[in-house]
Amino acid sequence: MEFLDLAPFVSAGGTVRLPGSKSISNRVLLLAALAEGVTEVRDLLHSDDTERMLEALQQLGVGVESLGGEAYRIGGVGGPFPVKEAELFLGNAGTAFRPLTAALALAGGHYVLKGVARMHERPIGDLVDGLRQLGAEVRYLGNDGFPPLEIFPASIRAGGVLQVRGDVSSQFLTALLMALPLTGVETRVEVVGELISKPYIEITLATMARFGVEVQREGWQAFVVPAGVRYVSPGTVYVEGDASSASYFLAAGAIGGGPLRVEGVGKDSIQGDVRFAEALALMGARIEMGPNWIEARAPASGKLQAIDLDCNHIPDAAMTLATAALFAEGTTVLRNIASWRVKETDRIAAMATELQKLGAIVEEGPDYLKVTPVPALKPAAIDTYDDHRMAMCFSLAAFATPLRINDPKCVAKTFPDYFERLATVTRSVPVIAIDGPSASGKGTVAARVAAALGFGYLDSGALYRLTALAAQRAGVDWDDEAGVAAVAAGLEVVFGEGSIRLAGEEVEGAIRTEEISQGASKVAALPAVRAALLFRQRVFRCGAGLVGDGRDIGSVVFPDSRLKVFLTASAEVRAERRYKQLIGKGFPANMQAILLDLRERDRRDSERSVAPLQQNEDAVLLDTSGLTIDQAVDQVLDWYGSAS
């Protein structure tokens, strides 16, 4: 499984230009395709969901031309799709699947619409029921009420009154409204039940109006699509930035200090999710808005406050409130979010499970979620359920703890470069990496630098030594990669001041013997062991900063270290230091044997295939052969001062 480890963030601020809105992008693409004339679509979102829509439109005979960047030229077909037979794969794109189902049901052709497994679990029955009232012939190819679907040519009896449920997904109403102008006759659509996610219907109506079709509205209960209307290209359409995507950055500004400004949405936005900013303001964040931007800063008091909110108007962005709640005082309650259960995954269940991994106290109900934070969140590997919003929301937890996000590329659904952009507006806990060969003095220098700066200290070699010792004690051969990796993954270690406890027993002395040194060097050459110890090392990054010493701290464990030092000394000097060190601790020692052992470990550490010992080009060389410890420490502190 792919993963992304996020270092804990200490602050956030700056400006982010948002990618185009998914909801607007796919609506604009469909209406541009059905319209008369050519539409130039600018600032379109590049993502899996828009890709699925573009591919489908091309298959259906629509002219799609990339103009480079985020611009496309769509040659409208001026009515129903000309291609009358097609099988479409729409991934997990609800904003493509639902509206295309409606448009194709009225197109007089034979079509099959499929998606990924999760899409086949997302309900579509209410939309199909609505279309059948018009005479559409739609067959379920799997379970009743769910995709995949087969659509047949049918004689459509348009006009009159049509009823559609509005309390499961507003996309059913959106799909019907956007397709009905294809019939040319007046149709009244009545919503059964309380319409959820109303702001998305506002987007639908605004986009239809942009393409020349004005729907008459009776509150949220009935909508009339007039007779004789047709879509006409407005020429060029600019897609607004995605307001749901803005929520992660605004929350980051509120948690991490800010000011953090998002550009692409603001006061003039047609997207309901801009009201996420109001929810954040209720939590105490300081919010400012311009026509096309929103800016968030931490509360003046420094601490966010819990809220109790009906989130029906911001169903997607409300997910961000669930993780922002980790930073608020009190219990946050998010209500009226039943629609989360039928999204990319059951988001209420997924959110509850993953928040609990971090240590938060969570209560889930059929349509609500209660989140109570704890003072110290636990590092955790967060599962994302193939849900882009899970991945993006949980990135906020990195303001409290080191974090692993599993399957981070799921963000491609709406925001392919989300993590890269997040990195540009966040600052992480600083790291000084001191790598180098055995007995060069890394540990001594690293520990003193850490003390001078008030940083934590990671002796990464100790983890390989502990693994070798624990494997030996468990009777696992040091060459048994899977066996040793399992031992590494399950190490029960507590690091203290001058003490290391393995399964409750003090082992600081036991891991420093020459036998265990050789064992550590052997197990460190096994890729599965290195993988098992990676996150364990990364969770040391917390507090004011970290100094880590080892072989691959700067190259693999913390490649974004603020300062990387390759600390070395000649083999003879190192052997002499180790000799004195052992004698000083009362251990027997032989200079020649130590020199031979050091050279053998140097060779093994440098020649192994993964993370070999080597000076990387971004590391500065510190040869301590002729330096005292104080001189070496001062040099590192001096370099760090210049690097920060």
Ligand SMILES: Nc1ncnc2c1ncn2[C@@H]1O[C@H](COP(=O)(O)OP(=O)(O)OP(=O)(O)O)[C@@H](O)[C@H]1O
């Ligand atoms: N610049 C120096 N001058 C003299 N002695 C030093 C210097 N740096 C470290 N030493 C001594 O060398 C010995 C080995 O140092 P240390 O244990 O820090 O090395 P290391 O690189 O961390 O080794 P290992 O990789 O095996 O853990 C210690 O006794 C330390 O006091």
Ligand SMILES: Nc1ccn([C@H]2C[C@H](O)[C@@H](COP(=O)(O)O)O2)c(=O)n1
């Ligand atoms: N980041 C690291 C740290 C250590 N090792 C290996 C190399 C050594 O042979 C062994 C013990 O390390 P030491 O305590 O001597 O620093 O662990 C490594 O491969 N990567």
